[in-house]
Amino acid sequence: MSQKVLLNATAINIILHRLACQLIENHDDFSNTVLIGIQPRGSFLAKRLAELLKTEYKIKDLKLGLLDITFYRDDFRRGDKTLTANSTEIDFEIENKKVVFIDDVLYTGRSIRSALTAIQSFGRPDDIELLTLIDRRFSRHLPIQPDYRGRQVDAINEEKVKVNWIENEGEDCVYLVRN
Amino acid sequence: MSELSVNHLLGIKYLNKQDVELIFQTADHFKEVINRPIKKVPSLRDITIANLFFENSTRTKLSFELAEKRLSADVINFSAAQSSVKKGETLIDTVNNILSMKVDMVVMRHPNPGASVFLSKHINANIINAGDGAHEHPTQALLDSYSIRERLGEVAGKNVVIVGDILHSRVALSNIYALKLQGANVKVCGPKTLLPKYIEKLGVTVETDLRKALNWCDVANMLRVQNERMDISYFPSTREYTQQFGVNKALLDSLDKEITIMHPGPINRGVEITSDVADSKQAIILDQVQNGVAVRMAVIYLLASKLKQ
Numbered sequence: 001m002s003q004k005v006l007l008n009a010t011a012i013n014i015i016l017h018r019l020a021c022q023l024i025e026n027h028d029d030f031s032n033t034v035l036i037g038i039q040p041r042g043s044f045l046a047k048r049l050a051e052l053l054k055t056e057y058k059i060k061d062l063k064l065g066l067l068d069i070t071f072y073r074d075d076f077r078r079g080d081k082t083l084t085a086n087s088t089e090i091d092f093e094i095e096n097k098k099v100v101f102i103d104d105v106l107y108t109g110r111s112i113r114s115a116l117t118a119i120q121s122f123g124r125p126d127d128i129e130l131l132t133l134i135d136r137r138f139s140r141h142l143p144i145q146p147d148y149r150g151r152q153v154d155a156i157n158e159e160k161v162k163v164n165w166i167e168n169e170g171e172d173c174v175y176l177v178r179n
Numbered sequence: 180m181s182e183l184s185v186n187h188l189l190g191i192k193y194l195n196k197q198d199v200e201l202i203f204q205t206a207d208h209f210k211e212v213i214n215r216p217i218k219k220v221p222s223l224r225d226i227t228i229a230n231l232f233f234e235n236s237t238r239t240k241l242s243f244e245l246a247e248k249r250l251s252a253d254v255i256n257f258s259a260a261q262s263s264v265k266k267g268e269t270l271i272d273t274v275n276n277i278l279s280m281k282v283d284m285v286v287m288r289h290p291n292p293g294a295s296v297f298l299s300k301h302i303n304a305n306i307i308n309a310g311d312g313a314h315e316h317p318t319q320a321l322l323d324s325y326s327i328r329e330r331l332g333e334v335a336g337k338n339v340v341i342v343g344d345i346l347h348s349r350v351a352l353s354n355i356y357a358l359k360l361q362g363a364n365v366k367v368c369g370p371k372t373l374l375p376k377y378i379e380k381l382g383v384t385v386e387t388d389l390r391k392a393l394n395w396c397d398v399a400n401m402l403r404v405q406n407e408r409m410d411i412s413y414f415p416s417t418r419e420y421t422q423q424f425g426v427n428k429a430l431l432d433s434l435d436k437e438i439t440i441m442h443p444g445p446i447n448r449g450v451e452i453t454s455d456v457a458d459s460k461q462a463i464i465l466d467q468v469q470n471g472v473a474v475r476m477a478v479i480y481l482l483a484s485k486l487k488q
Contacts, residue, residue: 071220082484085208121217
């Protein structure tokens with residue numbers, strides 16, 4: 001196994017600031033916008049972005065929720081393992097809101113497809129946008145593209161993109177792993 | 180650990196501690212799901228489940244059916260009263276006929292103990308026991324433990340007394356297995372005639388004085404007197420049973436601490452518990468019913484995920 005650093009902590013920090021500014025450009029004071037982190041891995045990025053928007057860019061009433069898509073996935077009973085769920089934490093209204101999905105890596109697009117179904121259980125949003133830190137292009141199974149992307153990566157299917165966060169793995173870093 | 184160790188839920192006896200913990204963690208997620216504006220997930224949309232009820236049921240049948248529908252499974256219902264069982268068809272024939280219509284899972288209630296174990300050896304489908312005679316009622320015990328966990332934080336180390344007709348109760352047996360598995364202390368309390376002779380072999384203690392038992396416990400699970408299973412008289416009169424083993428508000432208020440009251444339903448109001456107890460804040464009877472749907476969703480989901488494509 002070999003791994004290559006795609007983004008180091010400094011690069012991630014710069015990208016997070018850029019993504020935060022792009023969000024502000026489109027969503028102003030976030031009064032009609034909610035951020036939804038896709039569980040499990042998208043929650044780290046979502047929390048980090050929310051924190052940045054609050055502290056550095058003085059957004060006061062920012063609504064952040066976490067959405068678990070396990071029960072909406074299209075690969076139930078197709079793999080070897082039972083799909084294990086994570087918690088969903090959405091304690092605000094979705095109806096008529098602008099929703100921004102936040103995930104770390106966009107790969108086949110299937111998770112986002114599931115998230116699009118899952119969010120409907122909470123109401124009918126005005127529109128839904130997608131923000132991802134890494135966009136693995138050329139590997140999409142569905143017609144889904146991000147509205148905000150941190151870095152576009154050309155990786156072949158045998159490779160894996162691993163995103164580490166200080167909160168979880170003790171470092172901010174994105175690796176390209178080859179088996 | 181993210182998979183059940185069993186392919187059927189025949190009884191708590193066949194589960195291990197990790198299975199119970201996995202079911203509870205999954206039920207936590209489903210409890211959140213059933214409190215959403217849209218209470219349905221598409222996971223089981225390609226699964227068909229048959230509910231076979233060879234014995235009457237209201238709560239369990241509704242709860243299973245709701246759980247199945249909230250998971251998007253297709254559901255067929257069968258009750259023995261309106262079927263060919265009356266014409267002399269055997270259990271295996273009945274079930275095989277239903278399975279030939281491409282059914283993936285069977286939820287069965289049957290008056291004979293061991294019916295679901297028997298069935299699991301002869302047919303090719305996942306089976307969930309929804310009560311077999313006086314043997315086991317595993318989903319009831321799971322939802323009871325889940326409700327205790329929700330109310331008191333955890334089941335381990337808690338003192339639980341099961342009061343009433345232990346002899347005829349599948350709820351009591353499944354609860355004893357489930358509570359012991361999770362490290363709770365269990366006592367049974369009731370008239371001597373309704374306590375099985377060797378019940379202590381299951382690791383429980385016996386108490387015939389209700390007040391002593393209530394003063395000891397954190398949770399009292401009040402069972403229904405099952406008149407339909409009693410072929411002889413086990414106590415002189417209902418009135419005398421109520422005086423000795425019925426819980427009323429005055430008795431609860433006179434205890435040293437506030438205990439939690441549970442009841443698997445249906446309640447004989449005024450017999451095992453009075454109305455003011457059943458409707459009080461100490462009772463979690465309706466929480467048990469709500470948790471029943473979430474726990475059954477978890478069991479069905481986890482068993483269904485072992486059905487390979």
